[in-house]
Amino acid sequence: MPPDSVSPPSAPPGPPPDSTPPGAVPDAVLFDMDGTLVDTEGLWWEATADVAASLGRTLGRADEPYVLGRTVEDTAAHLLTPPAPDAVEAVEAVAERLTESFADRIRQGVRVVPGAAELLRALTTEAIPTALVSASPRSIVELVLPSLDHSFAVVLAAEDTPRGKPHPDPYLEAARLLEADPRRCVAVEDSPTGIAAATAAGCKVLVVSPSTGLPDLHSMSLG
Template structure:
């Protein structure tokens, strides 16, 4: 398999194990609305944009902007503490940098949340796509198509690492090659993501 033109990585649940913190944030807000979350709510929370979750909690659309702000604040408050990096993430990012493969962080979170997490990853991404950067977020393909476009890469020549069904759907719809990962299993080594890259393929 040829080496990819770029590797595009999800953030929450892929590089940092924040899905539990996100669930806690949404659950706390939902509880205040008198509608406790259950396992049936997972597909509507996990991997979705904050705006989508706000709309899910308030299906009549009232106070959507205020609800989005409440969810963002609740999540940011939890991110201020210890942030668990997924096992293998530092090694994977270092390996991609050593192989000179462009990387993009492609997140469903707003930029304010992404900027809280980025310093803890210790990696200089070539590009960061946050929720505000595309008209539609995951599970639509827009974020991954935009990342590929800005990097000058064909979507079919990009490898995406994702953990959520919404993210996998977005990457698949964009035409990217997808590696489904889990924060509990850790991330694969860089060589597994890009294969053995020949020296003459490097720029």
């Protein structure tokens, strides 16, 4: 008789498919801050350029991925490439200078991106939870928050996760604190770094620009 056939072991089940219907309302909306809700990326670039000049460097387009949407420490490490012998201490010192330079500019006033106030009010009216997910230090976030005049359910700054954007950690942590499935959250971002982080976390990503402003509530659907 022919030997009994043996079926190969079945593959372990993967995560359940996302069956969210088109147009569904998100469980939460997760906002980046700089360049998304407030037009501060130009201020951050100016602050970084000043510190870079003091280190004998001139910033150009090739530096953008290492400056925009990154944590202060990431940008400081980039400015110190190649690393100094006392790399950790040097990065901390440059990060402190970057933060102070950025804060000085923010204290002179920030421009809220057009449509941001209206969108935040609409989300409050519809009782859709919101989170602020920023790569900036908490000291910077606290300076900006009053200009937004909105009560976020969760506020995450650079210090709140071991890894910052472009890693998914900040968005995953925001969803966890909101007790929401990341796949049922809309993340609002402007930079490639932030878009990568939100996409890796599984969020639906809505890409915006300070020049065009934020859309209305209808763009917050998961469809």
